[in-house]
Amino acid sequence: MAPETDHHGRADHVVLFPFMAQGHLSPFRCLAALVRRCRPDARVTFVATSGTADSIRAHLEDEGISVHALPFRPADASQQLIDLFLASESLRPAFHQFIVDLRRSDPHTDVHVVADMFLAWTADVARGDPGVTHSVLLTTGGYASAIYFSLWNSVPLVRKDDDDECFRLPSFPGISVHRSQITNHLAAADGGDAWSTFIRRQIAAFSRADALLVNTAEKLEPKGLSMLRQWLNNVPMFPVGPLLRAASSSSLEETTSSSPVLAWLDKQPPGSVLYVSFGSLYTISTSQTTELAMGLEKSGHKFVWVVQPATDVNGSESRSSGLPDGFAQRMEAAGRGLVVRCWAPQVEILAHPATGGFLTHCGWNSAQESLACGVPMVGWSLSAEQFYNAKLLVEEMGVCVELARGAAAAVTRDEVAEAVERVLGETSRVRAAMRRKAAKMKEVIDAATDGDGEESSLGVTRRFLDAMARTSSCSRS
Structure with missing residues (x-):
């Protein structure tokens, strides 16, 4: 490992503050591990809300990373994401006091705050104290972040012409975004609505940050990082990613005994199984679930499907999973597939030799996990920047077949079967090309996550921490 920078006798305290959602907590946990490797003597604190602190402690305290809980009891119990975003700003006084107390308790420590992209208001907390630096971590990739935030910064959106369903991106005129790749609240935004004002506050704070960290690697997303720059x-x-958890290093016996899914995969031919999951937060409707099930059966290919409770036409959770009667039992009895309720060891499934494709909502964590295993994808993006992750995977990387866009997509069983065949079919023209391209992406990710060079995750994190130390030193002089 390269020698560490001289900090002029000062110590580091790195404060990591993720948004309270699993897709954001996971990259921050990986970043915490990188910081610990780069600065073994530094203090690392993970800031959480009262509702998530206990579960986070269970993961981090054995690694010498402390967890500080901020009281958080939103007055509005609404499940709407924008309400949670707005309520998170109420954490400002408690977080400010936490930083003040840190500095008072040890004035000789430089504090480096790394906050989530949806908690960018923390930039103002760091201002005024030369011993505190502030950075923002984009938990998404460079390409999707650039498009997503550029769109929000351009509302109300303007079509290219009256008959066109595509929208202009003033910051990136060469990129076209279709109406089907835009969520309803973004398409309807006028600049004065709650979504617009919140997201624009975060964008403004990006420019006030001392640094921007991105959950990607330089060679994985050169175009996306160029757009952001x-x-x-x-x-x-600083592209510090991919911020990924590695597959379990448990012995084969331990792994298969703890997971019936992995034991079932052990019996399947290499590259023959489609893994299906829309993540822990997203669901599809009952009718979509039915068509997906019938399409998987019609395809003739094997699958592992992680099923969340389905939603009805109003977006409310349905009592039914949406699966046709007897479907799960029929598929398992025939050796065709497994239906898993709510959770499965995703990283281990993707890393298994039997897995040949991944039908995914194109969340960035899932997409990177698939690429890290060299597994091509079938994309069905549902919300937010997932549309632009899919655009990257299909148009730029060539590792994904797009099945549908949006939670309201009218997907048929024939379309499902066709998409699965393109990814897994022995006679498919695109299968071999996608596998070659996915294998190249795996090599890029392996180099970033396993290496110690300047462009590796470890090397970039080290450069970031050195830069923040220099920023603190300059501020004091």
């Missing part, structure tokens, strides 16, 4: 050309940028 063009857009935020005054903010130093």
Whole structure:
């Protein structure tokens, strides 16, 4: 490992503050591990809300990373995401006091705050104290982040012409975004609505940050990082990713005995199984679930499907899973597939030799996990920046077949069967090409996550921490 920078006798305290959702907590946990490797003597604190602190402690305290809980009891119990975003701003006074107390308890420690992209308001907490730096972590990739935030910064959106369903991106005129790749609240935004004002506050804070960290690697997303640098050309940028958990290193016996899914995969031919999961937060409707089930059966290919409770036409959770009667039992009895309720060891499934494809909602964590295993994808993006992750995977990387867009997509069983055949079919023209491209992406990710060079996750994290130490030193002089 390269020698560490001289900090002029000062110590580091790195404070990591993720948004309270699993897709954001996971990359921050990986970043915490990187910081610990780069600065073994530094203090690392994970800031959480009262509702998530206990579960986070269970993961981090054995690694010498402390967890500080902020009281958080939103007055509005609504499940709407924008309400949770807005309520998170109520954490400002408690977080400010936490930083003040840190500095008072040890004035000789430089505090480096790394906050989630949806908690960018923390930039103002760090201002005024030369011993505190502030950075923002984009838990998404460079390409999707650039498009997503550029769209929000451009509302109300303007079509290219009256008859066109595509929208202009003033920051990136060469990129076209279709109406089907835009969520309803973004398409309807006028700049004065709650979504617009919240997201624009975060974007404004990006420009005030000392650095921007991105959950990607330089060689994985050169175009996306170039777009971000063009857009935020005054903010130093550090691609510290991919921030991924490695597959379990348990012995084969331990792994298979703890997971019937992995034991079942052991019996399947290499590259023959489609893994299906829409993540822990997203669901599809009862009718979509039925068509997906019938399409998987019609395809003739084997599958492992993680099923969440389905939603009805109003978006409410349905009592039915949406699966046709007897479908799960029929598929398992025939050796065709497994239906798993709510959770499965995703990283281990993707890493298994039997897994040949992944039908995914194109969340960035899932997409990177698939690429890290060299597994091509079938994309069905449902919300937010997932549409632009799918665009990257299909148009730029060539590792994904797009099945549908959006939670309201009218997907048929024939379309499902056709998409699965393109990814897994022995006679498919695109299968071999996608596998070659996915294998190249795996090599890029392996180099980033396993290496110690300048462009590796470890090397970039080290450069970031050195830069923050220099920023603190300059602020004091």
